[in-house]
Amino acid sequence: MSALSALPPTTTEQLRLPLERPIAGEAFVTSDSNAEAVRVLARWPDGVGAVLALHGPPGSGKSRLAADWAERVGAVPLNGAEAALIDPLELEGRPVLLDRAADADDESLFHLINLANSGGGALLLVSRSAPRQWSVDLPDLRSRLDAVRAVAIAAPDDAVLSAILRARFAERSITPSDDVIDYLVRRLDRSAETAAAVVERLDALHRPVTRVLARQVLDAMDAAAD
Numbered sequence: 343m344s345a346l347s348a349l350p351p352t353t354t355e356q357l358r359l360p361l362e363r364p365i366a367g368e369a370f371v372t373s374d375s376n377a378e379a380v381r382v383l384a385r386w387p388d389g390v391g392a393v394l395a396l397h398g399p400p401g402s403g404k405s406r407l408a409a410d411w412a413e414r415v416g417a418v419p420l421n422g423a424e425a426a427l428i429d430p431l432e433l434e435g436r437p438v439l440l441d442r443a444a445d446a447d448d449e450s451l452f453h454l455i456n457l458a459n460s461g462g463g464a465l466l467l468v469s470r471s472a473p474r475q476w477s478v479d480l481p482d483l484r485s486r487l488d489a490v491r492a493v494a495i496a497a498p499d500d501a502v503l504s505a506i507l508r509a510r511f512a513e514r515s516i517t518p519s520d521d522v523i524d525y526l527v528r529r530l531d532r533s534a535e536t537a538a539a540v541v542e543r544l545d546a547l548h549r550p551v552t553r554v555l556a557r558q559v560l561d562a563m564d565a566a567a568d
Contacts, residue, residue: 370410371505375496376403382493383411387437387464391491393455395443395467398495401533403502405441407495408468412439417466425450435462443467448480455486497532506534510541511551518551525553529560539563 372380379396386394398404412419417437420428422445430453438454440446446454458465467473472494473487498506504527511518530536543559544551 370403370406371502373499373501375499375502376407379404379407379493379495383407383466386411386466392458392461392463393465393467393486393490395469395473395490395492396495397469397472397492399470399497399532401535401537402495402497403534404468404495408439408441408466411466412437415464417464422446425454430454430457433457433463434460437464437466439466439468441468443473444469444471444476448478448483451478452480452483452486455483455490498534499532500527503527503530503532503537506537507541510538514541514545516541516545516551518556519553522551522553522556525556526560529556 370380379398382394383396396404396408409419411417415437417439418428418433419439419441421440422442425440425446426449430450433454434457438458440451440454443451454465457463467490469476472492473490474492476487478484478487504523507523507526507530526537526540530540540556540559540563543563544555547555547559549555
């Protein structure tokens with residue numbers, strides 16, 4: 343059995359928001375894929391409105407960007423269904439981050455939006471799709487979601503994916519050549535989770551990370567997916 347075939351499958355666990363903190367010293371990379379979202383969040387809620395939605399595909403960095411915003415403004419972090427566990431009145435006048443916002447129940451989401459719009463607070467909704475696409479049953483909530491300003495963040499482009507790969511390798515004290523990074527960027531799905539999984543598999547082989555080894559790992563992953 344080869345080292346590649348003996349490698350156990352790798353999964354990436356989705357952690358709750360308070361645990362999704364960036365590694366100390368790791369900078370968020372701004373590129374064409376996220377520049378508009380970075381610009382808006384840098385000054386929000388000033389001049390934008392009390393409620394804002396940030397949406398994008400898995401692994402695009404939206405939760406990381408939202409967490410940076412929450413830390414900067416001192417927002418209360420909530421995650422999806424957790425919105426039902428807190429008294430909205432306790433959040434009055436405070437900024438709130440609701441990740442996985444589409445998973446929140448209608449009533450909780452309705453109250454959070456009303457609370458933010460009543461003055462003094464702010465609500466950042468983070469999800470994969472824009473609020474206009476969410477399925478809700480409350481007519482009043484539907485109208486409020488349709489009125490929310492939404493800013494999109496795209497899947498990682500070459501610059502962001504390259505930075506993600508270098509950061510994940512650095513965590514494991516691995517410094518691959520630029521040629522290896524460029525090769526992985528051309529082959530990988532546009533996802534932070536995929537980048538982390540590939541780096542983990544390469545590290546598990548305990549061999550120098552070369553382009554040849556990278557190709558072998560990617561080919562094995564493609565074969566397993568098929």
